[in-house]
Amino acid sequence: MATSDKNSQRDLPALVVDDERDIRELLVLTLGRMGLRCDTASTLADARTLLRGQPYALCLTDMRLADGSGLELVREIAQLYPRTPVAMITAYGNQEAAVEALKAGAFDFVSKPVDIAVLRGLVQHALKLNAPPAAAPQAAAGGPRLLGDSPAMQALRATLAKVARSQAPVYIAGESGSGKELVARTIHAEGARAAGPFVPVNCGAIPAELMESEFFGHKKGSFTGAHADKPGLFQAAEGGTLFLDEVAELPMPMQVKLLRAIQEKSVRPVGANGEVPVDVRILSATHKNLAALVEEGRFRHDLYYRINVIELRVPPLRERREDLPLLAEAILARLAAAQQRAQPTLHPDALEALARYPFPGNVRELENILERAFALAEDSGIHAADLHLPTPRPSAALPPLPPPPPGIDPRRLDPRDSAASALPSYIEEIERQAIEQALVANRYNKTKAAAQLGITFRALRYKLKKLGID
Numbered sequence: 001m002a003t004s005d006k007n008s009q010r011d012l013p014a015l016v017v018d019d020e021r022d023i024r025e026l027l028v029l030t031l032g033r034m035g036l037r038c039d040t041a042s043t044l045a046d047a048r049t050l051l052r053g054q055p056y057a058l059c060l061t062d063m064r065l066a067d068g069s070g071l072e073l074v075r076e077i078a079q080l081y082p083r084t085p086v087a088m089i090t091a092y093g094n095q096e097a098a099v100e101a102l103k104a105g106a107f108d109f110v111s112k113p114v115d116i117a118v119l120r121g122l123v124q125h126a127l128k129l130n131a132p133p134a135a136a137p138q139a140a141a142g143g144p145r146l147l148g149d150s151p152a153m154q155a156l157r158a159t160l161a162k163v164a165r166s167q168a169p170v171y172i173a174g175e176s177g178s179g180k181e182l183v184a185r186t187i188h189a190e191g192a193r194a195a196g197p198f199v200p201v202n203c204g205a206i207p208a209e210l211m212e213s214e215f216f217g218h219k220k221g222s223f224t225g226a227h228a229d230k231p232g233l234f235q236a237a238e239g240g241t242l243f244l245d246e247v248a249e250l251p252m253p254m255q256v257k258l259l260r261a262i263q264e265k266s267v268r269p270v271g272a273n274g275e276v277p278v279d280v281r282i283l284s285a286t287h288k289n290l291a292a293l294v295e296e297g298r299f300r301h302d303l304y305y306r307i308n309v310i311e312l313r314v315p316p317l318r319e320r321r322e323d324l325p326l327l328a329e330a331i332l333a334r335l336a337a338a339q340q341r342a343q344p345t346l347h348p349d350a351l352e353a354l355a356r357y358p359f360p361g362n363v364r365e366l367e368n369i370l371e372r373a374f375a376l377a378e379d380s381g382i383h384a385a386d387l388h389l390p391t392p393r394p395s396a397a398l399p400p401l402p403p404p405p406p407g408i409d410p411r412r413l414d415p416r417d418s419a420a421s422a423l424p425s426y427i428e429e430i431e432r433q434a435i436e437q438a439l440v441a442n443r444y445n446k447t448k449a450a451a452q453l454g455i456t457f458r459a460l461r462y463k464l465k466k467l468g469i470d
Contacts, residue, residue, distance in 0.1 A: 222271025
């Protein structure tokens with residue numbers, strides 16, 4: 001590894017693994033014209049021997065080899081040589097294999113017959129993955145970053161560092177206002193595409209009749225009002241990242257066209273005769289339960305499978321309340337700098353009020369609350385009364401109690417009973433009923449049940465054990 005740190009990635013050779021001699025020669029010729037030396041192997045055994053001998057700038061491996069699957073090599077490189085980007089060469093149209101390779105740790109894939117332009121772009125991104133760390137501060141200075149020292153945020157940042165090295169599509173799940181776009185921007189800024197554009201688009205804000213033109217562009221005269229050629233969002237994101245926010249809002253016809261664009265890495269502008277290759281990484285997000293929409297037939301399963309190669313969940317603010325002081329301080333500092341005013345003090349009573357508030361709007365709601373308080377704050381700082389937090393609605397009448405399980409006195413399950421243990425028992429029975437209904441509705445798929453309930457898989461597993469649900 002010391003050699004890898006001292007030399008630049010371009011000083012290291014590339015490894016080409018393919019059992020077809022013609023493909024090996026084509027790849028060696030193409031990489032040679034890019035200034036890369038190449039070692040070649042026709043089998044898994046030969047590739048393993050070469051990898052043990054020295055580090056490589058990148059590895060290109062075929063899916064099918066004489067002595068095994070290229071997926072085995074992808075997994076081994078991801079585990080044993082994590083600084084070596086590996087890309088899979090797949091048969092044309094075999095998108096399942098490409099997705100499987102990405103899940104195994106490949107940073108990208110290229111289909112046969114190999115498109116030289118696509119291959120060149122892939123290699124260029126691979127060489128940027130291990131760029132010197134000195135480039136990181138410049139990227140970090142471009143805007144706000146994920147803040148918080150809670151375990152949930154530490155785990156999220158650790159995952160982002162790994163995800164940023166890949167070119168695989170990422171699906172970001174989370175409630176409204178939790179920071180999904182910020183997560184997407186962080187992935188872009190920490191990856192090999194940081195120097196390229198980051199193009200966010202709200203899929204729910206584009207009229208259906210204009211969607212194809214907005215995404216793929218159009219040629220002059222292709223429809224009424226098309227007075228000139230116009231590039232689409234894919235072309236605008238060339239060499240960078242396209243962030244599809246609220247992807248669940250895409251109409252079904254557009255889902256089909258988007259799937260083809262992602263699979264073929266090319267788009268056809270409206271009115272054009274041919275397709276235009278595009279080099280774009282796709283990140284998508286929605287606050288809706290996308291898996292449930294797939295089950296209901298409202299979102300294409302094949303598109304879901306394609307954009308959900310890697311899934312990230314952004315925790316809501318109520319799951320990381322310990323981050324509130326840090327977030328509030330950063331928001332107030334930004335507001336003070338923007339308005340050229342002194343930063344007000346957030347008094348303890350205000351922090352206590354924020355800690356008790358449920359924040360259904362998450363970080364975005366926190367920003368709105370503090371911005372309003374900042375505008376009205378006196379010189380003494382911000383107190384709880386200055387926050388004007390929404391008052392909780394009066395409690396509704398208790399719902400009908402679920403039937404008690406055998407052997408349990410129903411009076412102990414009534415929260416209106418004076419017994420101290422009645423309320424916990426009642427809540428447990430409500431939880432049990434909701435969990436069992438979710439499990440049945442999702443055919444006992446725990447992952448989907450957890451998503452329907454709005455909790456993590458780990459939280460569901462804990463509750464199953466706690467409630468004794470087998």
